[in-house]
Amino acid sequence: SQQGEEDPQALSIQEGENATMNCSYKTSINNLQWYRQNSGRGLVHLILIRSNEREKHSGRLRVTLDTSKKSSSLLITASRAADTASYFCATVPNSGNTPLVFGKGTRLSVIA
């Protein structure tokens, strides 16, 4: 079963706007990662945030992690049409033998 739950399931914005996606998870984690998937293609790793970190930046991406609420958010600033994709959060649990547990993803559409 999925550990992560992304919210919203789908998001449609205009080019230049910011996009925020949220992820909630259930068990304690070692780290949380965000991946991007263009339609029908392989996933691409975007960013990793460890359980002792609260915020991380990479280019136009900003990720926050709140372990007390078991939640994370991914912010994409100044979005572009090329950002259109599905975005998945994935957690590395502290226990159990599943290396990465993926959510069902947020489908982002950026309209030019």
Added chain:
Amino acid sequence: DSGVTQTPKHLITATGQRVTLRCSPRSGDLSVYWYQQSLDQGLQFLIQYYNGEERAKGNILERFSAQQFPDLHSELNLSSLELGDSALYFCASSEDGNEQFFGPGTRLTVL
């Protein structure tokens, strides 16, 4: 290009058949992971190998099996195929067990 290759890209077969999917990890990566992605189940972890040994097992059916060879490439064998096995199958590799690099996937259609 992630450096992970998967063959074939597409596979169409009939129920009851057996297929083999192949994956070559990035150079130097010892870990290989297999995932199944379907519309209703999302991305499901199947199995992980590390340097030829099974390391972790997820939601892999008994009809499915995998192995990793000495050259580190991996194969996923799916047998007694059912309509519900139609999905995208991804292989990923990792050096440190954190960031995973995904291949382009094999789209399996069972008719």
